[in-house]
Amino acid sequence: MATELEEKVDVNWDDLTFSATPTKSIYLTTCKEDGQWKPGELIPYGDISISPAAGVLNYGQGLFEGMKAYRTSKGNIGIFRPSENAKRVNSGCRRLCMPEIPEELFWDAIRLVVKDNEEYIPPIGKGALYLRPLVFGSGPVLGVKPAPEYTFLIYVSPVGPYFKGAMSGIHLKVVENFHRAPQYGTGGVKAIGNYAGGMYPARLVKTEEFSEVVYLDAREEKYIEEVGAANFFLIKGDVLASPELDGSILPGIIRKSILHLAGTEFGYKVEERKVHVDEIFEGDEAFCSGTAAVITPIISMTYRDRKMIYCDGEVGKKTMELYDGLMQLLLEQRDDPYGWLETI
Numbered sequence: 001m002a003t004e005l006e007e008k009v010d011v012n013w014d015d016l017t018f019s020a021t022p023t024k025s026i027y028l029t030t031c032k033e034d035g036q037w038k039p040g041e042l043i044p045y046g047d048i049s050i051s052p053a054a055g056v057l058n059y060g061q062g063l064f065e066g067m068k069a070y071r072t073s074k075g076n077i078g079i080f081r082p083s084e085n086a087k088r089v090n091s092g093c094r095r096l097c098m099p100e101i102p103e104e105l106f107w108d109a110i111r112l113v114v115k116d117n118e119e120y121i122p123p124i125g126k127g128a129l130y131l132r133p134l135v136f137g138s139g140p141v142l143g144v145k146p147a148p149e150y151t152f153l154i155y156v157s158p159v160g161p162y163f164k165g166a167m168s169g170i171h172l173k174v175v176e177n178f179h180r181a182p183q184y185g186t187g188g189v190k191a192i193g194n195y196a197g198g199m200y201p202a203r204l205v206k207t208e209e210f211s212e213v214v215y216l217d218a219r220e221e222k223y224i225e226e227v228g229a230a231n232f233f234l235i236k237g238d239v240l241a242s243p244e245l246d247g248s249i250l251p252g253i254i255r256k257s258i259l260h261l262a263g264t265e266f267g268y269k270v271e272e273r274k275v276h277v278d279e280i281f282e283g284d285e286a287f288c289s290g291t292a293a294v295i296t297p298i299i300s301m302t303y304r305d306r307k308m309i310y311c312d313g314e315v316g317k318k319t320m321e322l323y324d325g326l327m328q329l330l331l332e333q334r335d336d337p338y339g340w341l342e343t344i
């Protein structure tokens with residue numbers, strides 16, 4: 001199967017990184033400000049044209065999603081909890097004054113673009129086809145107000161791990177002079193404008209050999225929020241803690257799924273609450289989660305002049321157990337009593 005695929009598309013499945021590879025097609029549709037989305041169509045992969053006065057270019061009116069299509073062990077193409085993504089898109093659309101997308105139309109769009117780009121889905125074990133839905137104000141607008149027209153598009157790309165050498169773990173630095181999002185801002189939705197501000201702090205810490213920054217809450221600077229664009233977890237004994245969703249943290253679908261699995265199948269006491277930065281020095285294991293990162297173990301966390309090392313050489317057992325539990329669901333290697341996996 002793999003060799004057959006390799007002949008068809010020019011992708012080296014063994015060297016996949018988390019980067020954009022051109023594929024066959026893009027899904028695209030539009031909607032007027034007060035109108036209804038109509039079913040879209042596939043266009044050849046390539047550049048799109050846009051008004052210089054587009055709402056997204058001028059005021060960042062737009063959001064994105066991140067999903068993955070995997071080849072499963074049963075030979076299906078699996079997508080994890082897509083209706084959760086559809087719901088999150090719509091909570092973002094409401095927050096950013098964009099027309100909501102009917103869940104049916106969203107799912108039809110996903111199926112259409114994945115099927116058409118099927119040959120770009122990596123063989124099992126080599127990675128996934130990353131799906132990147134975008135919703136943005138594409139109509140021209142000069143004053144600060146919602147754009148008169150919107151575009152919903154999905155492009156796809158085969159990807160490997162989000163962090164380099166991800167499964168051996170990452171080193172993180174807690175930053176104090178930068179925040180990701182304030183409590184009543186747009187941190188709770190995948191607003192395009194949330195991400196540019198994180199590039200500079202990430203660049204600063206990367207020069208010190210850290211993979212990413214860890215943000216503290218903007219109000220008190222005491223509580224862990226997120227790891228760049230992934231949710232944070234701390235294990236201590238039989239407790240699995242993750243920062244509570246208070247508006248500034250992105251409600252990750254992998255986060256929600258891990259909390260559920262950990263409580264029902266792995267016997268953890270699951271705590272969604274404020275996680276004080278001092279607690280990182282008392283944890284047994286720590287990891288971060290996201291569609292892109294899946295579960296990425298944290299080797300060390302540095303806060304001010306203190307460094308906590310969770311694992312050196314070997315990734316923590318409990319983190320690996322949760323990782324395996326989740327991956328088995330994603331790859332249809334076990335029963336899915338939750339109905340989380342949709343196949344195409």
Ligand SMILES: *Cc1c(COP(=O)(O)O)cnc(C)c1O
Pocket residue numbers: 066190226228229230231250251252253254255289290291292
């Ligand atoms: C997308 C994202 C996550 C992870 O969400 P998933 O639904 O699990 O992929 C976490 N934090 C931020 C800031 C994000 O943008």
